[in-house]
Amino acid sequence: xxxxxxxxxxxxxxxxxxxxxxxxxxxxxxxxxxxxxxxxxxxxxxxxxxxxxxxxxxxxxxxxxxxxxxxxxxxxxx
Amino acid sequence: xxxxxxxxxxxxxxxxxxxxxxxxxxxxxxxxxxxxxxxxxxxxxxxxxxxxxxxxxxxxxxxxxxxxxxxxxxxxxxxxxxxxxxxxxxxxxxxxxxxxxxxxxxxxxxxxxxxxxxxxxxxxxxxxxxxxxxxxxxxxxxxxxxxxxxxxxxxxxxxxxxxxxxxxxxxxxxxxxxxxxxxxxxxxxxxxxxxxxxxxxxxxxxxxxxxxxxxx
Numbered sequence: 001x002x003x004x005x006x007x008x009x010x011x012x013x014x015x016x017x018x019x020x021x022x023x024x025x026x027x028x029x030x031x032x033x034x035x036x037x038x039x040x041x042x043x044x045x046x047x048x049x050x051x052x053x054x055x056x057x058x059x060x061x062x063x064x065x066x067x068x069x070x071x072x073x074x075x076x077x078x
Numbered sequence: 079x080x081x082x083x084x085x086x087x088x089x090x091x092x093x094x095x096x097x098x099x100x101x102x103x104x105x106x107x108x109x110x111x112x113x114x115x116x117x118x119x120x121x122x123x124x125x126x127x128x129x130x131x132x133x134x135x136x137x138x139x140x141x142x143x144x145x146x147x148x149x150x151x152x153x154x155x156x157x158x159x160x161x162x163x164x165x166x167x168x169x170x171x172x173x174x175x176x177x178x179x180x181x182x183x184x185x186x187x188x189x190x191x192x193x194x195x196x197x198x199x200x201x202x203x204x205x206x207x208x209x210x211x212x213x214x215x216x217x218x219x220x221x222x223x224x225x226x227x228x229x230x231x232x233x234x235x236x237x238x239x240x241x242x243x244x245x246x247x248x249x250x251x252x253x254x255x256x257x258x259x260x261x262x263x264x265x266x267x268x269x270x271x272x273x274x275x276x277x278x279x280x281x282x283x284x285x286x287x288x289x290x291x292x293x294x
Contacts, residue, residue, distance in 0.1 A: 003251075007251075007263045007264065007268070008264070008267060008268060008269060009269050010268065010269060010270050010272070031269060033269075034199035034200055034202050035196055035199060035200070035269070036269045037199050038192065038195040038196040038198075038199040039196075039267045039268070039269065041195060042188075042191075042192045042195060042267060043251075043264060043267055046251070046252050046253065046254075046264070047251045047252070047253065048253070049253040049254075054194065054195065054198055054210060057195075057198075
């Protein structure tokens with residue numbers, strides 16, 4: 001997940017290494033605008049071999065680093 | 079309109095470019111690969127599909143059938159190899175060529191899902207309302223990612239699969255099958271457009287080797 005965010009948003013390794021589950025994402029990270037959200041989700045699909053439906057995407061899963069990881073993990077394990 | 083690089087005889091590569099916004103993001107990378115090929119004595123051609131770049135057709139009139147026909151018509155008289163970049167792999171189906179090489183080919187459904195996802199994301203930031211189901215209903219062209227696209231093209235893309243390639247390359251981070259996986263960022267998906275000189279060199283080298291082996 002850290003490398004997805006680093007690659008798509010152009011964040012440094014040091015910056016993503018410092019992310020904790022509580023780190024706020026959408027709304028707090030200027031690099032993560034709506035267009036970038038779409039790119040991040042599509043990249044997650046490719047890397048995890050999952051499919052994310054449009055109605056699964058809500059504000060909550062994008063609020064924090066931990067929420068996004070939880071979402072991705074739950075999809076990957078199904 | 080098309081871009082041609084490299085020698086006027088010998089093997090030639092016909093590039094099937096990525097589609098929609100990915101083409102813009104990959105332009106610098108594509109040209110870098112073409113230069114790498116030219117340095118290895120291989121000419122390449124990068125055509126404009128109808129309704130893209132400097133083509134005279136309006137974007138909203140483009141259809142998949144038109145794209146495939148236009149691409150097939152772009153095959154030069156000397157033996158050509160196709161190198162399809164991303165969605166270009168959906169367009170090279172009708173071309174009569176010596177071989178096909180695909181870089182990270184998506185299905186048409188993947189492309190449409192990404193376009194829809196970006197449009198829905200734009201809605202959250204005040205863009206116009208959009209119902210993905212509209213694609214399958216008759217109606218005027220739909221604007222996705224800054225492109226005005228005919229519904230027929232979207233419907234056709236949703237069902238389209240890449241042509242069968244002789245060699246498929248993907249990024250290491252991609253779970254799908256490939257003949258070779260290479261390290262690199264997904265340049266077609268970055269928030270800020272970028273190119274990757276090392277990846278372009280790696281790909282040019284890989285293509286050159288593949289062409290030499292095909293000819294052997």
